[in-house]
Amino acid sequence: MTDAPHGDIREAQRRLAEFLADTTGQRLFRHPTVHPCNPTGFCYCDRSLAAKVWTYLKGVVLTVVLALPFNRLKIWLLRRMGAIIGQNVFISVGVQVDPLYPQLLTIEDDVFVGMNARIFLHEFRIDEFIAGRVVLRRGAFIGWSSAIGCGVEVGEGAVVAAAAVVARDVPAGMAAIGNPARIVKRRDASAGRESDDG
Numbered sequence: 095m096t097d098a099p100h101g102d103i104r105e106a107q108r109r110l111a112e113f114l115a116d117t118t119g120q121r122l123f124r125h126p127t128v129h130p131c132n133p134t135g136f137c138y139c140d141r142s143l144a145a146k147v148w149t150y151l152k153g154v155v156l157t158v159v160l161a162l163p164f165n166r167l168k169i170w171l172l173r174r175m176g177a178i179i180g181q182n183v184f185i186s187v188g189v190q191v192d193p194l195y196p197q198l199l200t201i202e203d204d205v206f207v208g209m210n211a212r213i214f215l216h217e218f219r220i221d222e223f224i225a226g227r228v229v230l231r232r233g234a235f236i237g238w239s240s241a242i243g244c245g246v247e248v249g250e251g252a253v254v255a256a257a258a259v260v261a262r263d264v265p266a267g268m269a270a271i272g273n274p275a276r277i278v279k280r281r282d283a284s285a286g287r288e289s290d291d292g
């Protein structure tokens with residue numbers, strides 16, 4: 095476990111910086127690592143004290159602001175942190191956006207994000223580090239307490255159901271339901287329910 099399958103970590107960090115700056119056109123960055131209980135070279139905890147404190151503070155501020163009911167403040171802060179947020183976006187109370195790389199998040203116009211939804215922009219696995227862009231396309235609806243994995247795109251007008259765990263793309267106009275999410279055709283409310291009238 096101590097013989098790191100890191101490859102050249104400096105080179106990997108350079109590639110990660112390029113990925114974060116969006117010069118590669120890629121949706122995912124992946125690099126093999128040792129078990130994440132050991133220094134991987136990708137955790138903020140491996141950096142200098144100043145970098146650790148800065149990253150931690152950024153995370154606390156983002157988490158606190160996202161817990162509040164002030165939509166405009168949340169959108170302003172996410173944009174300041176590098177996320178791309180469109181017009182008429184609503185972010186409910188208690189949403190969690192991975193504070194490590196908020197610049198990997200894009201939310202297009204007219205997107206609703208429900209209470210306590212979680213958006214992951216990086217993940218450590220047992221032998222790999224992954225960072226990924228999440229894109230919520232125009233008009234998408236993200237249900238409460240859902241989890242959106244890193245690298246996922248939720249298509250235009252698509253629905254993520256309450257508590258769904260989404261690790262793969264959701265095509266436009268479809269719904270992702272359950273854990274792991276299954277993709278079904280989105281029901282059109284104007285079609286009504288036969289049981290609505292009893």
Ligand SMILES: CC(C)(COP(=O)(O)OP(=O)(O)OC[C@H]1O[C@@H](n2cnc3c(N)ncnc32)[C@H](O)[C@@H]1OP(=O)(O)O)[C@@H](O)C(=O)NCCC(=O)NCCS
Binds near residue numbers: 186255257258280281
């Ligand atoms: C996904 C959702 C939109 C589905 O609505 P719908 O099209 O009316 O679908 P139905 O209620 O007819 O359910 C379709 C099927 O999915 C199941 N289902 C619906 N929502 C589900 C959920 N969140 N988790 C698991 N299964 C769900 C239903 O049980 C049903 O299963 P069946 O076909 O085996 O009977 C709705 O259930 C939902 O999750 N809305 C999110 C609301 C929300 O989070 N709002 C934000 C508040 S902050």
